[in-house]
Amino acid sequence: xxxxxxxxxxxxxxxxxxxxxxTSAGILLPEKSSQLNSGKVIAxxxxxxxxxxxxxxVSVKEGxxxxxxxxxxxxxxxxxxxxxxxxxxDILGILHD
Amino acid sequence: xxxxxxxxxxxxxxxxxxxxxxTSAGILLPEKSSQLNSGKVIAxxxxxxxxxxxxxxVSVKEGxxxxxxxxxxxxxxxxxxxxxxxxxxDILGILHD
Amino acid sequence: xxxxxxxxxxxxxxxxxxxxxxTSAGILLPEKSSQLNSGKVIAxxxxxxxxxxxxxxVSVKEGxxxxxxxxxxxxxxxxxxxxxxxxxxDILGILHD
Amino acid sequence: xxxxxxxxxxxxxxxxxxxxxxTSAGILLPEKSSQLNSGKVIAxxxxxxxxxxxxxxVSVKEGxxxxxxxxxxxxxxxxxxxxxxxxxxDILGILHD
Amino acid sequence: xxxxxxxxxxxxxxxxxxxxxxTSAGILLPEKSSQLNSGKVIAxxxxxxxxxxxxxxVSVKEGxxxxxxxxxxxxxxxxxxxxxxxxxxDILGILHD
Amino acid sequence: xxxxxxxxxxxxxxxxxxxxxxTSAGILLPEKSSQLNSGKVIAxxxxxxxxxxxxxxVSVKEGxxxxxxxxxxxxxxxxxxxxxxxxxxDILGILHD
Amino acid sequence: xxxxxxxxxxxxxxxxxxxxxxTSAGILLPEKSSQLNSGKVIAxxxxxxxxxxxxxxVSVKEGxxxxxxxxxxxxxxxxxxxxxxxxxxDILGILHD
Numbered sequence: 001x002x003x004x005x006x007x008x009x010x011x012x013x014x015x016x017x018x019x020x021x022x023t024s025a026g027i028l029l030p031e032k033s034s035q036l037n038s039g040k041v042i043a044x045x046x047x048x049x050x051x052x053x054x055x056x057x058v059s060v061k062e063g064x065x066x067x068x069x070x071x072x073x074x075x076x077x078x079x080x081x082x083x084x085x086x087x088x089x090d091i092l093g094i095l096h097d
Numbered sequence: 098x099x100x101x102x103x104x105x106x107x108x109x110x111x112x113x114x115x116x117x118x119x120t121s122a123g124i125l126l127p128e129k130s131s132q133l134n135s136g137k138v139i140a141x142x143x144x145x146x147x148x149x150x151x152x153x154x155v156s157v158k159e160g161x162x163x164x165x166x167x168x169x170x171x172x173x174x175x176x177x178x179x180x181x182x183x184x185x186x187d188i189l190g191i192l193h194d
Numbered sequence: 195x196x197x198x199x200x201x202x203x204x205x206x207x208x209x210x211x212x213x214x215x216x217t218s219a220g221i222l223l224p225e226k227s228s229q230l231n232s233g234k235v236i237a238x239x240x241x242x243x244x245x246x247x248x249x250x251x252v253s254v255k256e257g258x259x260x261x262x263x264x265x266x267x268x269x270x271x272x273x274x275x276x277x278x279x280x281x282x283x284d285i286l287g288i289l290h291d
Numbered sequence: 292x293x294x295x296x297x298x299x300x301x302x303x304x305x306x307x308x309x310x311x312x313x314t315s316a317g318i319l320l321p322e323k324s325s326q327l328n329s330g331k332v333i334a335x336x337x338x339x340x341x342x343x344x345x346x347x348x349v350s351v352k353e354g355x356x357x358x359x360x361x362x363x364x365x366x367x368x369x370x371x372x373x374x375x376x377x378x379x380x381d382i383l384g385i386l387h388d
Numbered sequence: 389x390x391x392x393x394x395x396x397x398x399x400x401x402x403x404x405x406x407x408x409x410x411t412s413a414g415i416l417l418p419e420k421s422s423q424l425n426s427g428k429v430i431a432x433x434x435x436x437x438x439x440x441x442x443x444x445x446v447s448v449k450e451g452x453x454x455x456x457x458x459x460x461x462x463x464x465x466x467x468x469x470x471x472x473x474x475x476x477x478d479i480l481g482i483l484h485d
Numbered sequence: 486x487x488x489x490x491x492x493x494x495x496x497x498x499x500x501x502x503x504x505x506x507x508t509s510a511g512i513l514l515p516e517k518s519s520q521l522n523s524g525k526v527i528a529x530x531x532x533x534x535x536x537x538x539x540x541x542x543v544s545v546k547e548g549x550x551x552x553x554x555x556x557x558x559x560x561x562x563x564x565x566x567x568x569x570x571x572x573x574x575d576i577l578g579i580l581h582d
Numbered sequence: 583x584x585x586x587x588x589x590x591x592x593x594x595x596x597x598x599x600x601x602x603x604x605t606s607a608g609i610l611l612p613e614k615s616s617q618l619n620s621g622k623v624i625a626x627x628x629x630x631x632x633x634x635x636x637x638x639x640v641s642v643k644e645g646x647x648x649x650x651x652x653x654x655x656x657x658x659x660x661x662x663x664x665x666x667x668x669x670x671x672d673i674l675g676i677l678h679d
Contacts, residue, residue, distance in 0.1 A: 093104040287298040384395040481492040
């Protein structure tokens, strides 16, 4: 990514993961394998502030594989690639293998 | 569950309990036995933050049998199994036998 | 009650009191005697948290005879008996004889 | 009042004052004399809690003659007498002769 | 005023000032002289409470000539005279000659 | 201004600046010169209060040339001159030459 | 800019960047290159206040290249140039090359 975006506040820049619709061997995968709406965290903001003005760091970090809500998020384009911005509290969870 | 989800904030990952519609001996059970909307807690988030930025732990723990609201929750699929994410404050109570 | 429910947060488990529509001697009671919407507290949650994260105990206790709002509350069934869950702040008052 | 109600939180139990529509001597009073919507405080709750969890006492006391808002309040019946429950902040003021 | 009202919280009891439509000498005044919606403060409440439970005194005092919002306020009648109750924060300003 | 208004709380009394539609030499000015909605601050309130009850002074001062929002504000008339009251937070900015 | 605007509170004065629709050599650029809604920060306000009345500085500074939301912001004209005012929390992020 030639142009870099540092999100403000508790925003999270996410690249959605499009699940492969067929395997590397060419076998078409059934529909249900694409039902998980997830993405990779590309960049995170410094966090929002509590009532005393202190920064509360966001709950995910660069590289995390995150579960995303079905709706919401702001779609943006950087150097012809599509990304989404989510608020930290809208990230549903972190996926581990 | 091969793929593990750690919920963010005060979210609770729940697997709904589908009551058996017939006994192990094959006797059909009457309808009313299925009226309790409950589930098993699979994973819990670290909690939400109070105004001073401190974490408030969630009120249920892994393995708890919880009473769920009739509506709400986010349905997700992990490795072809269906789960629901609820906010801690939406869990109605904990069931004990 | 074979299955016990411990409400979460400031929820109150209430069993509504259905006023007798005739006396034990079989005399039919006039309609107005059934106009008070009240119940018996079966179980109470640990309370909600203030902004510093401390628990605020609920204002009623097990066994209290409470005045309920006309609407609201969540109806649930435990072992074929009907109960209602109310938020502590929705309980109108405590009745004493 | 055989059955006593202790209101929860900052609720105020009020018995509305119905102005006499004729004097004790039988003279019919003009309509305007009944325009003040007021009541007598029968019982008060312990108060609501501030953000630190401390009780804030209500601003009226038993026996006070209070000015009530035109709408609002919850009508209840105790031993065939009609009362109203108001939130402390909905009481408009205290009347003195 | 035989019957006295002490407003609750940060309420302000105001008697609206009806501008004279003709001078004492009988000259009719043009319409624009009546366009200022103002009143005299008759009584003030003790104030509302901040989050620590302390009273915040109201910003006007008895006798002040205040500028009122065009809408809002609660109309009440005390001893056949008409008054209005406003919340302290709805008083627009204090007029000085 | 014979009659003086001291705004309450964080209200700002503003006299809108009507841009001249022709120059002093009589040349008609093009329309765009009138597109800035601004005014002169005539008087300011003492400020609003934070949660600890302390006054937060307003962010503009008497004499400031301020940028106003297109809508909002309360129109009032003092001694036949037209003014507007704005909340401090509705003032968009301060203009300097 | 002959006339200077200092935004109030956490407002940010932004000059939107209109992407060139052809290169300096005269080649027409495809449509997608214009899809990033961004601007240059011209001036920033002093920040908003936390609950203790302290200023929280804004998260961007003069000269920053910022990503803007698709909707929102207040359009203003200063000396025939068009600018937009945004609240600090509405700025999506800061762009770096």
